[in-house]
Amino acid sequence: MDFFVGIKGKDFVLVCSDTSASHSIISIKQDEDKIVPIDSHKVFCIAGEAGDRVNFSEYVIANVKLYALRNGTELNTKSVANYTRGELATALRSSPYHCNLLLAGYDKETGPSLYWLDYLATLNRVNTGGTGYGSYFTLSLFDKMWHPELTLDEAVAMIDAGIAEVKKRLVVAPPHYIIKVIDKDGIRVVKTV
Amino acid sequence: MAESQYSFSLTTFSPSGKLVQIEYALNAVAAGATSLGISATDGVVIATEKKLPSALVDETTVQKIMTITPSIGVVYSGMGPDFRVLVRRARKTAQAYYQMYKEHIPVAQLVRETAAVMQEFTQTGGVRPFGVSLMMAGYDDNGPQLYQIDPSGSYFAWKASAIGKNMTNAKAFLEKRYSDEVGIEDAVHTALLTLKEGFEGQLSGSNIEVGVIGPDRSFKVLTEAEVNDYLQEVE
Numbered sequence: 001m002d003f004f005v006g007i008k009g010k011d012f013v014l015v016c017s018d019t020s021a022s023h024s025i026i027s028i029k030q031d032e033d034k035i036v037p038i039d040s041h042k043v044f045c046i047a048g049e050a051g052d053r054v055n056f057s058e059y060v061i062a063n064v065k066l067y068a069l070r071n072g073t074e075l076n077t078k079s080v081a082n083y084t085r086g087e088l089a090t091a092l093r094s095s096p097y098h099c100n101l102l103l104a105g106y107d108k109e110t111g112p113s114l115y116w117l118d119y120l121a122t123l124n125r126v127n128t129g130g131t132g133y134g135s136y137f138t139l140s141l142f143d144k145m146w147h148p149e150l151t152l153d154e155a156v157a158m159i160d161a162g163i164a165e166v167k168k169r170l171v172v173a174p175p176h177y178i179i180k181v182i183d184k185d186g187i188r189v190v191k192t193v
Numbered sequence: 194m195a196e197s198q199y200s201f202s203l204t205t206f207s208p209s210g211k212l213v214q215i216e217y218a219l220n221a222v223a224a225g226a227t228s229l230g231i232s233a234t235d236g237v238v239i240a241t242e243k244k245l246p247s248a249l250v251d252e253t254t255v256q257k258i259m260t261i262t263p264s265i266g267v268v269y270s271g272m273g274p275d276f277r278v279l280v281r282r283a284r285k286t287a288q289a290y291y292q293m294y295k296e297h298i299p300v301a302q303l304v305r306e307t308a309a310v311m312q313e314f315t316q317t318g319g320v321r322p323f324g325v326s327l328m329m330a331g332y333d334d335n336g337p338q339l340y341q342i343d344p345s346g347s348y349f350a351w352k353a354s355a356i357g358k359n360m361t362n363a364k365a366f367l368e369k370r371y372s373d374e375v376g377i378e379d380a381v382h383t384a385l386l387t388l389k390e391g392f393e394g395q396l397s398g399s400n401i402e403v404g405v406i407g408p409d410r411s412f413k414v415l416t417e418a419e420v421n422d423y424l425q426e427v428e
Contacts, residue, residue, distance in 0.1 A: 071302055079294040086293050 002047035003134035003174055006102045008114040008127045009150040012183035013104040016159045017045050018174035030176050038064055040186050042077055042105035047131045049098035056097045060084050077105030081115040089121035100131040106182050137169055138162035204315045214322055218344035221324035225270035229355035229363055230328040231384050232339040236377035236407035237330035239268045240384045243400050258404040258414050262287045264332050266404045266412035270357030271325035283307045300331035304340045304348050312346025326356045332410045359391030366390050377407050385427050
């Protein structure tokens with residue numbers, strides 16, 4: 001089961017994903033980067049049905065790029081979030097995409113934002129969010145530790161605590177994780193665990 | 194050339210490389226009442242003559258300047274009914290954009306989409322080009338903007354321009370008067386003076402229409418009383 005969490009800080013968004021790719025009982029690889037860049041300052045973390053994840057993310061990313069090419073200007077995070085939700089909603093009653101997503105982005109004018117979407121085309125703007133079994137263990141932990149002026153070090157500490165909890169209490173906890181930050185300078189890897 | 198069994202496009206090229214129907218459409222525009230627009234540092238103003246065919250027409254029901262979105266307004270010269278069709282389409286385009294992105298459509302994009310519609314009608318069978326030129330005024334993250342869209346589908350961004358009957362004189366007047374530092378209040382005065390140049394009779398709030406958008410990004414058509422106030426300042 002995919003593990004994704006996101007934390008919005010003062011002027012950044014931190015996202016963490018596990019890095020295992022498996023097919024039923026077989027582990028295919030343990031170093032799969034599932035945090036996908038949409039453009040220089042936005043990422044998708046998509047969990048769910050194998051084919052739908054990649055198909056849907058590539059479809060949205062292509063359309064975001066098309067908009068930028070056509071109009072000479074990039075979409076902001078809110079627009080991408082609402083557009084993605086719209087696509088999920090349109091497909092819902094015919095051939096739904098079975099994906100849960102986190103969208104993390106940084107806009108020059110409005111700063112960092114984190115959006116949580118699910119396969120029923122729910123959209124919420126959140127300070128902390130997660131998908132999968134792992135999120136059951138980490139969200140209440142984040143509730144206790146989050147505050148509006150969160151620094152990068154505090155956020156990394158939160159994620160470390162979350163990962164530790166998951167490893168301790170989840171029967172099939174993924175062994176390896178990657179943590180990325182999105183801020184005014186773009187997307188970069190903070191660390192791998 | 195147009196046999197009844199075939200629905201040729203009316204806009205087929207002439208030997209000299211012109212599309213004659215578009216030329217004629219531009220003539221329809223040039224016969225229409227004068228409209229103009231001025232882009233200022235902190236907003237845009239558009240204005241038009243509201244010349245009615247008879248004194249018996251109830252002028253309070255005639256609206257030549259229309260709002261497309263809360264931050265984009267438009268005025269025309271040419272055929273009124275054609276204008277109303279384009280306004281409907283533009284409003285729908287703007288709402289579809291909002292529904293998709295939950296953000297208001299940028300001015301330049303609405304202009305492009307509307308121009309694309311007008312171009313379609315120059316390359317489709319069984320239709321004729323729109324007999325209007327539009328002046329679209331809006332305020333978005335790129336600041337105040339003014340665009341002209343022609344029946345051919347070509348569009349231009351202007352600092353100040355005029356279309357319709359008196360456009361040559363009006364444009365010459367605007368060229369002399371326009372400056373890059375002009376604010377919205379001065380722009381309204383200049384617009385009224387420009388209209389006055391070619392106007393037969395006395396300007397008043399009931400025979401012209403003025404639309405303004407400022408930094409509040411809210412397009413407003415001025416009331417008759419407001420127009421009269423501005424006219425008094427200009428006299």
